[in-house]
Amino acid sequence: MFSSHDGLCSIGELAERAGTTVKSVRFYSDNGLLPEAARSAGGHRRYGPEAVDRLQLIRSLRALDLPVPEVRRVLEEEDEGAGAAGATGGVLEDAVAGHLRELGSQLAALRWREAALRLVHESPRGERAERLRLVGAVSTPPNTAPLARFWRAWLPPRMPAPAASAFLERAVPRPPDDPAPAQVLAFARLYAFASDPCTGGRACQPEAHRSAGASEVAVLYGGLAEAYELAGAQLLGEREPRPGEALDCFVAAYASAYGARDTPGFRQLLAGRLATDPRLDGYWELVSGVLTPPGDRPAPTPGGCHDWLLAALGAEQGPEGALAPGP
Known part of the structure; x- marks a missing residue:
């Protein structure tokens, strides 16, 4: 009182x-x-x-x-x-949780900006202007929407939404919360790549996208996801490309999409057909750079798994078979 x-x-x-x-x-x-x-x-x-x-x-x-x-x-x-024992009600919990999310976003933006500044500061003088241009085009914290738009334009228009979402989850890397300068540079280059991926009149759609219907596309990408997971384990084990369960799953996915049987003749035809598909190696190399801190072993990506599987398909066909490139 x-x-x-x-x-x-x-x-x-x-x-x-x-x-x-x-x-x-x-x-x-x-x-x-x-x-x-x-x-x-x-x-x-x-x-x-x-x-x-x-x-x-x-x-x-x-x-x-x-x-x-x-x-x-x-x-x-x-x-x-x-709140019977002080301010412990749901309103306070929601307010604090919301503020924590906002603060986390602010901290992520600051960490990203710090890494970008370090990148520019540590760059060789001859590369500084170009790197400044690249990182300056990326928002802080970085926005992955342009990458998702790139893949939505590349994926077949008949692809069911659940299958497209599952693919985007694997194909669009989440920027690291505490990036190294090299990861900032990789993401900035990835952002630039996705902004202008197809140049020189080069086709951007694999043959399977043009020839398969909606159900076949869903089967194709579902099978590829399983094959990439199996191949990813091989990559982590640093095993050379070779025939086996991963390759069988890979070929079966394409056979289902084309309505064909998995035969030696189909495998030879598939290797040749995939050799003419557009490559997106640059994209996947940059994805690996975004996901992998300097000094760590590169993380398997769908593109890296695809290349491993194509190499396995070529190895299976012997010296006369072509080691087909991939998307």
């Missing part, structure tokens, strides 16, 4: 008791966060004993950098009795 005859205190006394300024108390009162109990005969604000705890709660919430509207909702929940 306050020592005054009416059990109330002035705005100055309340500020002193709570260890803050009169200006802050007035601000909270004017914004409806700290109701006054009464006014003196001279029109001055008077506050009850409960104002001390309420003011301390407000200051704690503001110290967490919660905006005034969020603080108001927390206090309203407190007034309704939702």
Whole structure:
């Protein structure tokens, strides 16, 4: 209780008791966060004993950098009795969780900007202008939407949405939260690649995209995903391309898409057909650069797995068979 005859205190006394300024108390009162109990005969604000705890709660919430509207909702929940042992209700939990997400995004942007600055600072003088141009075209934190748009244009238009989404999840790399300068450069180059992927009149669609219907495309990419997973394990084990379960799964995916049987003749035809498909090696090499910190073993990518499988297909056909390139 306050020592005054009416059990109330002035705005100055309340500020002193709570260890803050009169200006802050007035601000909270004017914004409806700290109701006054009464006014003196001279029109001055008077506050009850409960104002001390309420003011301390407000200051704690503001110290967490919660905006005034969020603080108001927390206090309203407190007034309704939702938080029986202090501000522990759902409104506070949601506000803190939302603020944590926002802060995480800000920190990610700062880490990305720091790595980009280090990249430019550490670049050889002759490469500095080009690298500055590349990283300057990428937002902070980086946006992967242009990469997704690139793949949506490249994938067959008849491809079912679930199959397309599953492919995009593997093909569009998530930028690292704490990148090294080399990873920033790889992503910036990837961003530039996706902005202008097809040049010189070169076709951008594999033959399978033009000849297969929606159901065949779904089967093709479902089978390729399984084959890439099997090949990825081989790559991680540093095994040379060779026939086996991964290659059988790879060939079966194309056989299903073309309505053919898996025969030696089909495998020879497939190797030749895939040799004429457009290559996206540059994309996958950059994806590996984005995902792999300097000094670590490169992470398998769908493109790297595809090349391993094509090499296995060529090795199976012997010296006369072509080692077909891939997408």
